Amino acid sequence: MHKKTTYLIPYMLWIGLFVIAPMALILYQSFFNISGHFTMGNYEQYLTNGVYLKMTFNSILYALIITMSTLLISYPTALLLNRLKNKQFWLLLVILPTWINLLLKTYAFIGLFSQNGSVNDFLRFVGVGSHQILFTDASFIFVAAYIEIPFMILPIFNSLAELNPSMINASRDLGANSWQTFRRVILPLTMPGVKAGFQAIFIPSLSLFMITRLIGGNRVITLGTAIEEHFLVTQNWGMGSTIGVVLILAMFVVMYLTRDRKAKGGRIQ
Amino acid sequence: MKKLMMVIALVLFICGALGGINYSMNARTSTSGSKTLNIYNWGDYIDPALITKFEHETGYHVVYETFDSNEAMLTKIKQGGTSYDLTVPSDYTVQRMRRANLLEKVDKSKLPALKNIDSRFMNLSFDPHNSYSVPYFWGTLGIVYNDRYVKAEQVQHWDQLWNPAFKQQIILTDSARDMLGVALITQGKSVNATNTNDLRAANNKLKKLMPNTKAVVDDEIKMYMEQNEAAIAVTYSGEAAEMMGNNSHLHYVVPSEGSNMWFDNWVIPKTAKHKKAAYAFLNFMLQPKNAAKNAEYIGYATPNKVAMKYLPNKVTSNAEFYPSDKVTKNLQVYKDLPLRVIGEYNDLFLEFKMTK
Numbered sequence: 177m178h179k180k181t182t183y184l185i186p187y188m189l190w191i192g193l194f195v196i197a198p199m200a201l202i203l204y205q206s207f208f209n210i211s212g213h214f215t216m217g218n219y220e221q222y223l224t225n226g227v228y229l230k231m232t233f234n235s236i237l238y239a240l241i242i243t244m245s246t247l248l249i250s251y252p253t254a255l256l257l258n259r260l261k262n263k264q265f266w267l268l269l270v271i272l273p274t275w276i277n278l279l280l281k282t283y284a285f286i287g288l289f290s291q292n293g294s295v296n297d298f299l300r301f302v303g304v305g306s307h308q309i310l311f312t313d314a315s316f317i318f319v320a321a322y323i324e325i326p327f328m329i330l331p332i333f334n335s336l337a338e339l340n341p342s343m344i345n346a347s348r349d350l351g352a353n354s355w356q357t358f359r360r361v362i363l364p365l366t367m368p369g370v371k372a373g374f375q376a377i378f379i380p381s382l383s384l385f386m387i388t389r390l391i392g393g394n395r396v397i398t399l400g401t402a403i404e405e406h407f408l409v410t411q412n413w414g415m416g417s418t419i420g421v422v423l424i425l426a427m428f429v430v431m432y433l434t435r436d437r438k439a440k441g442g443r444i445q
Numbered sequence: 446m447k448k449l450m451m452v453i454a455l456v457l458f459i460c461g462a463l464g465g466i467n468y469s470m471n472a473r474t475s476t477s478g479s480k481t482l483n484i485y486n487w488g489d490y491i492d493p494a495l496i497t498k499f500e501h502e503t504g505y506h507v508v509y510e511t512f513d514s515n516e517a518m519l520t521k522i523k524q525g526g527t528s529y530d531l532t533v534p535s536d537y538t539v540q541r542m543r544r545a546n547l548l549e550k551v552d553k554s555k556l557p558a559l560k561n562i563d564s565r566f567m568n569l570s571f572d573p574h575n576s577y578s579v580p581y582f583w584g585t586l587g588i589v590y591n592d593r594y595v596k597a598e599q600v601q602h603w604d605q606l607w608n609p610a611f612k613q614q615i616i617l618t619d620s621a622r623d624m625l626g627v628a629l630i631t632q633g634k635s636v637n638a639t640n641t642n643d644l645r646a647a648n649n650k651l652k653k654l655m656p657n658t659k660a661v662v663d664d665e666i667k668m669y670m671e672q673n674e675a676a677i678a679v680t681y682s683g684e685a686a687e688m689m690g691n692n693s694h695l696h697y698v699v700p701s702e703g704s705n706m707w708f709d710n711w712v713i714p715k716t717a718k719h720k721k722a723a724y725a726f727l728n729f730m731l732q733p734k735n736a737a738k739n740a741e742y743i744g745y746a747t748p749n750k751v752a753m754k755y756l757p758n759k760v761t762s763n764a765e766f767y768p769s770d771k772v773t774k775n776l777q778v779y780k781d782l783p784l785r786v787i788g789e790y791n792d793l794f795l796e797f798k799m800t801k
Contacts, residue, residue: 210784211785227792227796227799231799290672290674291672291674311660393616393659393660393661393662394619394661395658395661395798397795397799405791409620409621410787410792411516
């Protein structure tokens with residue numbers, strides 16, 4: 177018993193200093209207005225001011241679109257990767273871009289999407305003519321999805337790799353066709369991977385701020401942009417913290433909804 | 446794993462050894478610690494040759510550190526633990542630092558060279574009688590346009606930005622006070638307006654500019670304008686000077702109906718430890734030849750009247766950066782507004798950015 181507690185110390189210190197203390201500080205800050213007086217006004221403003229409600233709605237919508245598009249690309253990719261001969265090698269290629277700094281990748285996209293960038297050069301070459309690509313919703317979602325994709329492929333790939341092939345064989349033996357096997361066996365059994373990917377992408381997408389600025393040209397405003405602004409420009413830490421509290425609550429809601437429901441048991445056991 | 450660790454250790458050792466040699470070589474050439482001067486300035490905001498010259502002339506050793514925003518500098522000095530002898534806040538930040546009691550009074554009897562400064566740039570509202578600050582550079586907020594897409598006469602006034610022909614063509618600077626200031630000027634109000642109704646009216650006008658707005662960013666404006674990404678941008682004269690140096694199609698206009706005029710100023714923080722060195726440096730920088738050399742390097746407008754003589758005619762006759770008295774008369778300097786009002790400016794600006 178004594179030994180167990182000594183092992184716990186680093187973990188407890190970590191959790192206390194870097195998880196609980198910052199969250200408590202954010203919660204504390206959120207009750208102060210710009211002149212340093214205690215108030216509930218920040219929450220009142222958040223819930224009654226159309227700007228913040230619209231921002232919340234937009235952020236959730238964008239995050240959902242980003243998450244869904246990554247899922248749509250990642251699941252088939254993970255399925256394919258699992259069937260390839262050197263799957264670890266192909267997986268490495270997918271993960272490789274995550275080793276490059278996020279900012280550098282974003283700047284690369286500015287080069288590609290700008291008026292004289294490669295994409296517009298190509299469009300002019302095929303006769304479509306140049307288009308405004310940078311600073312649009314579409315380019316924002318594209319770049320965000322590109323950056324998040326490896327974090328969706330990885331958990332799905334892992335849960336597919338863990339899938340016992342005899343389950344699939346059994347399904348085929350019992351007369352299910354490919355679609356039925358996928359729908360009734362593969363998909364439910366890899367759901368934990370999908371949920372893990374969802375968690376890893378949805379919450380960070382709610383608070384993206386650098387891409388909204390560099391690719392979206394601040395024409396896309398998410399909760400993350402607002403937090404950055406309140407802390408760095410307005411110096412209204414109270415309101416920034418209030419939005420932070422909302423994001424933390426959103427995280428708990430998503431975690432709860434995507435939790436592992438093994439204990440209850442599903443249709444397939 | 447063992448091999449990897451060996452390689453990493455080797456690289457660390459080589460870097461450390463080279464760094465150590467470099468450090469010991471530098472330490473030998475610099476003068477003793479008591480004759481130092483700690484300067485805290487904006488990045489790339491002084492001609493490095495002048496620092497070397499100052500070190501040679503006076504024997505002081507200059508320790509130079511940089512910051513990238515007034516707020517960052519203010520926070521660092523406020524929190525203490527620093528001992529900067531000189532720093533360079535902008536106008537409204539001088540006022541804020543003065544109020545927070547962070548500044549040392551400037552003893553003008555120790556600054557004979559202060560007489561070189563144009564009287565137009567002395568005794569301004571943010572620091573009456575220049576009790577705390579010495580002007581360094583000044584500039585304006587204006588319009589940069591690309592002559593490949595826009596004719597000069599199309600962008601001489603702020604109101605012209607609302608022209609429907611400029612759909613999705615304009616990059617705005619991401620600053621609540623600058624952009625609301627522009628809208629306030631078009632409505633004949635002061636850039637220091639504090640009346641909620643005036644601010645709301647200005648914001649409503651600004652919202653109508655959204656269809657013409659391509660992006661709302663800061664430092665990136667330089668890159669986008671140089672690459673012909675946008676036809677028009679609202680930005681500062683100093684930034685404009687840099688862009689124009691890299692793209693000859695760009696031009697800068699200060700609308701004659703008025704705009705913001707900003708000042709960057711030397712101040713001595715209360716924490717200063719080498720005041721004698723600070724005065725020596727200020728006098729050195731106020732010398733007309735040095736001020737001219739610096740202005741030529743930085744590209745901003747110098748408030749040093751005598752230095753103008755040493756600048757190439759091409760620079761001083763440039764009405765874009767040294768506007769005529771007629772234009773200068775309408776320029777307004779930002780005052781430090783109460784926090785509540787600054788909050789209002791920023792909330793309105795956020796609302797503006799949310800409009801589609």
